Amino acid sequence: MSNFAALRARFPVLARKTYLNSGSYCALADSVREAIGAYMEDRLRVGANWDVWVEKNEAVRRAMAAVLRAHPDEIAVTASASAGLNALASALDFRGARDRVIVSDFEFPTNAQIWHAQETRGARVLHVPRAADGYIPLESFARLIDERTQLVAVTQVCFRNGARLDIPGIVRLAHERGARVLLDCYQAVGAMTVDVKKLDVDFAVGGMLKYLLGTAGIGFLYVRDSLIPDLTPSHSGWFAQEDIFAMDITANRPSPTARRFEAGTPPVINCYAAEAGLNLILEVGTDAIEERVRALTRRCMQQLQAIGWASVTPAEDARRGPMVCIPSRDAAQLLERLMRQDIVASLRDGNIRATVHFYNSDGDIDHLIAALKSCRARHAPQAT
């Protein structure tokens, strides 16, 4: 069993802050800070250490594959989730009978905007609406996915309210109807086990600055191995070529692996940080992390109920990600008030968003709840 108290000590900010903001940007681990320092040392002592840097990109690819339980050849290391989505979109053809992309009302903007951007290439984008209770049940996906659907591009956990969608159900439906599934697991991966093989998704995107403990400016795209040969991105670059250092300007020769979805020079310094963050996730183990995070969000949900302040996040464990969203009549002021008490959270849709990682403690949840309780009359929604 992981010693979470000892692990907590590896994140210096936790000595000063109740840090409930990993869904925006993770707390900085000592090993990630050291890794960034190692890059600086490299620059000062060696100058341009290209062989080491190219290998760092490969180390990130291997570690990311291990986290997703995929093969390294199925991973593209990208500059962002958006970059991975764009590279994938550029390889899809919307001119045939399957011209539809289904997205949900829970998407982060980029995973809808990029598909809408494909409308100039023939795509039609349909949105699965949220139901009156705020959730999106499987039946709503069943109504829209059909023989005209090429892709269901869907988030695992909604960044606005913490709701977790029924991904196995959506994948089953989509595959039965001949469509592929892209999973945006950015608000889940690192805080939960995301086993792309078990989930049977065709593609997955995310990035390293949140629950993967790395930094901004680096992400990943997973592509199922059997699909890679038939997908040729027009969004490309020299690091996407079969032989990067052939420097051939006469043709586009994409890598036979998912590296074909990459583009230019890797974000070297970010690779250092991402590798250290991913290794920490692998060291703790995603199953143990998921269990820990579930217990913490459950504690938060139960305590909110006890103080009579209803959350907009689903109460059922299976429908909840690593996040609890708390409505307020003036969330911006409440956020400031929490900040003054050294509680770091974020704000979405008029809700306070408390996002949890394995380094959080029962004490962090209790601190948040005590702070909310003390200002309940001033900040809780009128109806509660």
Ligand SMILES: Cc1ncc(COP(=O)(O)O)c(C=O)c1O
């Ligand atoms: C669910 C989700 N998808 C995508 C993104 C955007 O990723 P990027 O900025 O790397 O394109 C975010 C960022 O917050 C996110 O939460």
